[in-house]
Amino acid sequence: MQKKISSIPFSGTPEQEAKLKEVIAKNIDDPGAVMPVLQEAQEIYGYLPIEVQTMVAEGLGVPLEEVYGVSTFYSQFALSPKGKYNISVCLGTACYVKGSGDILNKLSEMLGIEAEECTPDGKFSLTACRCIGACGLAPVLTVNDEVYGRLTVNDVPGILEKYQDA
Amino acid sequence: MYRSNVLVCGGTGCTSSNSLQIAEKLKEELKVKGLDKEVNVITTGCFGLCALGPIMVVYPEGSFYSMVNIDDIPEIVEEHLLKGRIVTRLLYQETVEEDTIKSLNKTNFYAKQKRVALRNCGVIDPEKIDDYIANDGYAALGKVLTEMTPDQVIQTILDSGLRGRGGAGFPTGLKWKFAAANDADQKYVCCNADEGDPGAFMDRSVLEGDPHSLIEAMAIAGYAIGASKGRVYVRAEYPIAVKRLQIAIDQAREYGLLGEDIFGTGFNFDMELRLGAGAFVCGEETALMTSIEGKRGEPRPRPPFPAVKGLYQKPTILNNVETYANIAQIILKGPEWFASMGTEKSKGTKVFALGGKINHTGLVEIPMGTTLREIVFEIGGGIPNGKKFKAAQTGGPSGGCIPEEHLDVPIDYDNLLAIGSMMGSGGLIVMDEDNCMVDVAKFFLEFTVDESCGKCTPCRIGTKRLLEMLEKITKGQGTMEMLDEMEELCEFIKANSLCGLGQTAPNPVLSTLRYFRNEYLAHIQDKKCPAGVCKELLEYKIEKDKCRGCGMCARKCPVGTIFVTDYTAPGMKKPAYMIDPAKCIKCGACMDTCKFKAIYKG
Numbered sequence: 001m002q003k004k005i006s007s008i009p010f011s012g013t014p015e016q017e018a019k020l021k022e023v024i025a026k027n028i029d030d031p032g033a034v035m036p037v038l039q040e041a042q043e044i045y046g047y048l049p050i051e052v053q054t055m056v057a058e059g060l061g062v063p064l065e066e067v068y069g070v071s072t073f074y075s076q077f078a079l080s081p082k083g084k085y086n087i088s089v090c091l092g093t094a095c096y097v098k099g100s101g102d103i104l105n106k107l108s109e110m111l112g113i114e115a116e117e118c119t120p121d122g123k124f125s126l127t128a129c130r131c132i133g134a135c136g137l138a139p140v141l142t143v144n145d146e147v148y149g150r151l152t153v154n155d156v157p158g159i160l161e162k163y164q165d166a
Numbered sequence: 167m168y169r170s171n172v173l174v175c176g177g178t179g180c181t182s183s184n185s186l187q188i189a190e191k192l193k194e195e196l197k198v199k200g201l202d203k204e205v206n207v208i209t210t211g212c213f214g215l216c217a218l219g220p221i222m223v224v225y226p227e228g229s230f231y232s233m234v235n236i237d238d239i240p241e242i243v244e245e246h247l248l249k250g251r252i253v254t255r256l257l258y259q260e261t262v263e264e265d266t267i268k269s270l271n272k273t274n275f276y277a278k279q280k281r282v283a284l285r286n287c288g289v290i291d292p293e294k295i296d297d298y299i300a301n302d303g304y305a306a307l308g309k310v311l312t313e314m315t316p317d318q319v320i321q322t323i324l325d326s327g328l329r330g331r332g333g334a335g336f337p338t339g340l341k342w343k344f345a346a347a348n349d350a351d352q353k354y355v356c357c358n359a360d361e362g363d364p365g366a367f368m369d370r371s372v373l374e375g376d377p378h379s380l381i382e383a384m385a386i387a388g389y390a391i392g393a394s395k396g397r398v399y400v401r402a403e404y405p406i407a408v409k410r411l412q413i414a415i416d417q418a419r420e421y422g423l424l425g426e427d428i429f430g431t432g433f434n435f436d437m438e439l440r441l442g443a444g445a446f447v448c449g450e451e452t453a454l455m456t457s458i459e460g461k462r463g464e465p466r467p468r469p470p471f472p473a474v475k476g477l478y479q480k481p482t483i484l485n486n487v488e489t490y491a492n493i494a495q496i497i498l499k500g501p502e503w504f505a506s507m508g509t510e511k512s513k514g515t516k517v518f519a520l521g522g523k524i525n526h527t528g529l530v531e532i533p534m535g536t537t538l539r540e541i542v543f544e545i546g547g548g549i550p551n552g553k554k555f556k557a558a559q560t561g562g563p564s565g566g567c568i569p570e571e572h573l574d575v576p577i578d579y580d581n582l583l584a585i586g587s588m589m590g591s592g593g594l595i596v597m598d599e600d601n602c603m604v605d606v607a608k609f610f611l612e613f614t615v616d617e618s619c620g621k622c623t624p625c626r627i628g629t630k631r632l633l634e635m636l637e638k639i640t641k642g643q644g645t646m647e648m649l650d651e652m653e654e655l656c657e658f659i660k661a662n663s664l665c666g667l668g669q670t671a672p673n674p675v676l677s678t679l680r681y682f683r684n685e686y687l688a689h690i691q692d693k694k695c696p697a698g699v700c701k702e703l704l705e706y707k708i709e710k711d712k713c714r715g716c717g718m719c720a721r722k723c724p725v726g727t728i729f730v731t732d733y734t735a736p737g738m739k740k741p742a743y744m745i746d747p748a749k750c751i752k753c754g755a756c757m758d759t760c761k762f763k764a765i766y767k768g
Contacts, residue, residue, distance in 0.1 A: 031478070032440070032460030039402065039441060066461070073462040073619070074443030076402055092364030093559065093595045094521030096609055130444070132403060133367035135521040136179040136216025136528055147182035154758070 006080030010051045024059035047078040083118045083125035089141045092131030100139035106156045168206035175221040177212030185220035195243040211375015213288035217527040232258040283491035287375030295417040298378040306494035311431045319390040325501035327513035332486030335579035344473035345391040348481040353393035356484040359400035362446040363562030366593035368517035369487035373407035377414035383493035388435040396437030446617035450665045451484045464621045465665035508534030512578030522595035539573040553598040561590030563610045564670030566677025586677040602699035603682040608636040610674035625668030628659040640700040644690040704767045712764035715740025719756035
């Protein structure tokens with residue numbers, strides 16, 4: 001899938017950079033370090049802007065092209081920041097046959113953004129994810145770590161409502 | 167010693183509906199009542215009956231509480247655990263008989279199952295190695311290291327007839343034999359725990375419910391092929407599995423069951439986790455190894471096979487979680503025992519993740535050779551809401567849709583291939599009359615187009631062209647020639663793709679064309695979607711004799727396309743409304759609004 005690259009300027013803090021350097025130092029002898037370091041970098045920054053990728057590349061002594069190649073290959077790596085509340089709708093088969101596609105459409109309509117986008121105020125982002133394995137609760141969506149299951153399209157406004165003023 | 171044990175399911179399905187908070191509340195309540203020294207609360211792995219989660223079982227009675235709410239806990243503690251009166255209203259209804267409760271093993275869901283790979287799931291506390299050891303854990307590793315030669319181990323696995331549970335069904339013993347035959351300074355044992363097939367979650371359940379069975383089996387494999395290092399490639403999307411597996415590895419190290427000189431035999435074996443990052447193609451063995459090396463997970467041509475040049479160019483074996491989960495039992499109970507289950511060419515049991523339009527969503531483990539009808543209608547409890555069965559989909563994006571006429575085929579690797587599907591990792595999604603098979607084929611193609619790594623042309627471009635044709639058909643722009651073109655393209659992609667992803671990607675299209683051709687024809691010739699799924703082919707209509715003229719739909723309509731007519735139905739006070747099909751955007755808001763069910767789509 002084509003990844004959306006963020007146009008929001010990068011704003012990393014010195015603390016974040018220090019943490020990243022620690023992670024790099026810990027993994028530098030591992031021949032397969034790029035993926036685990038990127039995973040931890042994403043934990044630190046929330047996403048992987050080109051500035052962070054550059055730091056990883058320089059720190060590990062691998063070409064930026066290789067780091068960029070890895071970060072664009074795997075769906076877990078985000079090149080644009082997520083909203084304060086990231087809504088992730090499961091589009092695994094079990095959820096899809098029970099109507100999760102309609103739920104994604106409803107969210108997209110209500111938030112005015114497409115999947116893999118973030119609202120302009122940075123509050124909500126929307127992702128379509130693969131199976132999270134809670135097929136017994138299908139169709140399922142998650143808002144950050146909160147799981148909502150056995151949904152219908154009519155549940156969508158109520159869920160969004162919960163996060164309006166927070 | 168405790169007088170009662172309460173098992174609370176801590177699998178992902180149940181924790182998603184707050185089972186961990188329920189366990190906490192339970193401990194709290196027990197403490198309040200002073201029962202915390204008498205009643206033990208154990209968080210286990212998945213019980214399998216996810217549809218009824220959160221699940222809780224109280225022993226020694228074996229009372230099976232389903233869909234437990236946190237507010238029910240005080241009542242269960244007060245009535246059942248303090249006063250000994252089972253709270254019948256919260257029991258799984260099928261276990262309730264007039265004056266007694268039925269054992270869980272006798273319910274339809276469990277009676278036909280045979281649990282080998284899942285034997286400890288929902289039974290032991292996965293975060294306690296002692297629980298595993300008490301259930302014969304690590305006895306097989308001990309037996310192998312002290313009583314058997316590596317060749318004998320391989321022969322045992324060969325004799326059992328165990329075939330890979332990850333999809334293609336390659337004989338596991340043979341894989342081990344090839345890797346054992348290659349001399350090298352370093353060999354690797356890898357585990358594919360990157361369960362990418364959407365709708366399959368059996369590997370996750372083993373990792374969450376019985377992680378030590380994987381560690382033990384990988385150590386046995388290490389001894390058999392002469393490897394001292396293991397790698398588990400696990401999905402980052404499975405945080406509970408990752409956590410419990412790491413705990414298990416640490417505990418095994420602490421007990422000397424991983425590391426150097428295991429059981430004082432001079433055998434060394436240790437293992438590490440590698441987290442995947444969401445790429446379906448990494449389920450392919452060469453792609454998975456490339457990914458463990460930290461690179462883009464692209465497959466490479468075989469030969470050389472991993473048994474010759476695998477991870478870091480060293481001889482490597484790669485098996486899937488469920489395959490490993492069978493190993494210790496085969497060693498302990500003997501290959502004959504394992505081979506006595508199943509069909510001629512597919513031995514043992516298989517775990518299926520039942521999902522979709524089925525009453526008992528969850529995990530089931532059945533002997534090979536069980537029919538789909540038994541799984542769907544007996545174990546699975548049939549289709550909800552009295553709908554009609556249309557198809558069962560196995561093998562995920564690599565598999566096919568099986569129609570009703572093949573429901574009585576005994577399930578094994580070869581039979582599924584013969585009817586145009588495949589075993590795959592064991593996802594089994596049931597579809598009813600409301601699912602459109604052209605839309606399902608499109609759904610899987612969207613998945614493969616997204617997940618194609620792009621390395622080889624037939625897969626990268628071929629699947630895209632297939633998807634474009636399917637999109638046209640679902641929009642009513644299909645032609646009859648397209649069906650032939652699609653079939654031809656499918657065969658081409660199958661024959662020419664580099665890896666399993668591309669070689670199997672056309673299966674959903676081919677199988678739906680084979681069994682549900684009439685649905686394609688309806689989309690192409692009549693411009694209709696019989697299941698009412700494909701939006702462009704739908705028309706919303708108001709049944710004029712049911713319409714009471716309340717006008718709710720007209721007010722809800724976002725594009726103002728509903729207007730009042732001059733027809734008033736007999737017995738109604740106001741004139742009926744009508745939808746202008748030319749302006750309708752088919753959002754369905756009117757249908758949701760109508761209280762009198764006067765609006766339908768067709």
